[in-house]
Amino acid sequence: MTTLGIIGVGLIGGSVALGVRAHDLFDEIVGFDVATDALDLLVADGLLDRSAESIESLARASTLVLISVPTGSIGVCLAALARSGRSHELAMTDTGSVKGTVVSAALEAFGELPSGFVPGHPIAGSEHSGAAWSDPDLFKDRKVILTPTTSTSPDALARVEALWKGLGARVEHLSAERHDRLLAMTSHLPHLLAYALVDTLASQPAPDEIFDLAAGGFRDFTRIASSDPQMWHDIFMDNSEGLIDALDLFEGHLRKLRTLVEELRSEDILALCERAKQTRDRHLNRG
Amino acid sequence: MTTLGIIGVGLIGGSVALGVRAHDLFDEIVGFDVATDALDLLVADGLLDRSAESIESLARASTLVLISVPTGSIGVCLAALARSGRSHELAMTDTGSVKGTVVSAALEAFGELPSGFVPGHPIAGSEHSGAAWSDPDLFKDRKVILTPTTSTSPDALARVEALWKGLGARVEHLSAERHDRLLAMTSHLPHLLAYALVDTLASQPAPDEIFDLAAGGFRDFTRIASSDPQMWHDIFMDNSEGLIDALDLFEGHLRKLRTLVEELRSEDILALCERAKQTRDRHLNRG
Numbered sequence: 001m002t003t004l005g006i007i008g009v010g011l012i013g014g015s016v017a018l019g020v021r022a023h024d025l026f027d028e029i030v031g032f033d034v035a036t037d038a039l040d041l042l043v044a045d046g047l048l049d050r051s052a053e054s055i056e057s058l059a060r061a062s063t064l065v066l067i068s069v070p071t072g073s074i075g076v077c078l079a080a081l082a083r084s085g086r087s088h089e090l091a092m093t094d095t096g097s098v099k100g101t102v103v104s105a106a107l108e109a110f111g112e113l114p115s116g117f118v119p120g121h122p123i124a125g126s127e128h129s130g131a132a133w134s135d136p137d138l139f140k141d142r143k144v145i146l147t148p149t150t151s152t153s154p155d156a157l158a159r160v161e162a163l164w165k166g167l168g169a170r171v172e173h174l175s176a177e178r179h180d181r182l183l184a185m186t187s188h189l190p191h192l193l194a195y196a197l198v199d200t201l202a203s204q205p206a207p208d209e210i211f212d213l214a215a216g217g218f219r220d221f222t223r224i225a226s227s228d229p230q231m232w233h234d235i236f237m238d239n240s241e242g243l244i245d246a247l248d249l250f251e252g253h254l255r256k257l258r259t260l261v262e263e264l265r266s267e268d269i270l271a272l273c274e275r276a277k278q279t280r281d282r283h284l285n286r287g
Numbered sequence: 288m289t290t291l292g293i294i295g296v297g298l299i300g301g302s303v304a305l306g307v308r309a310h311d312l313f314d315e316i317v318g319f320d321v322a323t324d325a326l327d328l329l330v331a332d333g334l335l336d337r338s339a340e341s342i343e344s345l346a347r348a349s350t351l352v353l354i355s356v357p358t359g360s361i362g363v364c365l366a367a368l369a370r371s372g373r374s375h376e377l378a379m380t381d382t383g384s385v386k387g388t389v390v391s392a393a394l395e396a397f398g399e400l401p402s403g404f405v406p407g408h409p410i411a412g413s414e415h416s417g418a419a420w421s422d423p424d425l426f427k428d429r430k431v432i433l434t435p436t437t438s439t440s441p442d443a444l445a446r447v448e449a450l451w452k453g454l455g456a457r458v459e460h461l462s463a464e465r466h467d468r469l470l471a472m473t474s475h476l477p478h479l480l481a482y483a484l485v486d487t488l489a490s491q492p493a494p495d496e497i498f499d500l501a502a503g504g505f506r507d508f509t510r511i512a513s514s515d516p517q518m519w520h521d522i523f524m525d526n527s528e529g530l531i532d533a534l535d536l537f538e539g540h541l542r543k544l545r546t547l548v549e550e551l552r553s554e555d556i557l558a559l560c561e562r563a564k565q566t567r568d569r570h571l572n573r574g
Contacts, residue, residue, distance in 0.1 A: 123502045185488055186501045190508040198563040200540040201472055211570035214473045215410045217511040221477040224504040225567045229560035236556050240548050247545055253487040258534055261527045269523050273516035276485040280512045283498035
């Protein structure tokens, strides 16, 4: 009997549950969430087979545990898994967008890095949050980055990989440090910039008039600023160093662009726009 | 007999032509474009009734002229309209994303601001360019900002308004200066930031690995960097002052955010993310 235990049943946890059902990957799904009312509804809806009263009891009922909570709460979950006394039999993974702090939290919770722990990050999601937005195909053709530690056992790694591949994802391995540096550039920095832009406009004397003039480009550009604030707070806190490095790099480029615009350097501006378009079209031609 | 003359038949000009057909707003549509081969195809396809060999001949055939070319080319078009000797009988409008330089160009081309000239800007478009992407509903429920000059006649204004309203747009009036300041914030700055981000990542040692990790948020955020380079070159050049002002404002906010992240000021970061989400959700709840 295989049982998937999901800690934190939001967009990610709910989508994993739906996908596991759709592909019949586990015999049973047990869920835990601090929002117990919402959890009861998910059991009533059949998304989960049953709910656990605590992380400890979820650990005792599970063969694989998925922690899908905001990164700042992963440490608390790992500590509860350590207290369950069953962590040596479990495969455990998480879905946090920052991996360095998760590895540190595991070390602190267990006193050593457990062989069953496989830090992970599905590169999927949306600006929506909550189980109501769950989608069994959320991970289809998406990348899931696993950052196994030096202690991670081949067995735990294989079981976590099988979960994600079963959901249609492509699994890749990176070091936690490299993951955090790369994601700072492709995800954490763009979110910070979108928050900063919305904040800039909102602080103007007549923000309504400004936002009324926003067209599709602005909507797309700032969509990520509608993401879950707690989740992004945690990411900015947990990857502050990677984010600051990426921001400094970006600001250096932005200062160069500012000079081009200020000095009306026509050829250089055109070359920049052409280069950026070519780069984006080449790498992201799927839309 | 009413004839719409369209100078520059790309995404905007083509969409106007399709919409005018769909709503039967003019008896005839004549087009001019420097890309004569493409223009011939549009006539063959029936998007245009016929092509004009020059802007001057288009002016002689038209009752209303729409200039839908990149902003940097509008001055050349206005000068040709002035040479046609028919500008005093024509209503003329443009679709440029910057209005201050267009008004200056009109003054230079005509020696005075012609009563028939109504500067305009439809807040619509996409990262795609070219008549092949034309959409008769591109302007439906979109705003069109007109910035009539002190010389604009009520008759010309009414005729240009009727065109846009006939295409389903909502028409608003602003001063050219106010338009350029507002659009710098909602459109020109976001484009500059998207170009800057793509350029930053592209300049890294292993850009392929970085772009491979880009998820939906990054795609949305940088979509506008796939826009027409010539068009955006012209906008950055023509609204350099407004853009620099908006950029300085943004950089001030970004520096504050950098400090929050560097100093791990948890409550302030959470407050910022919540405020930005609330602001965006309130103003842009359409997606």
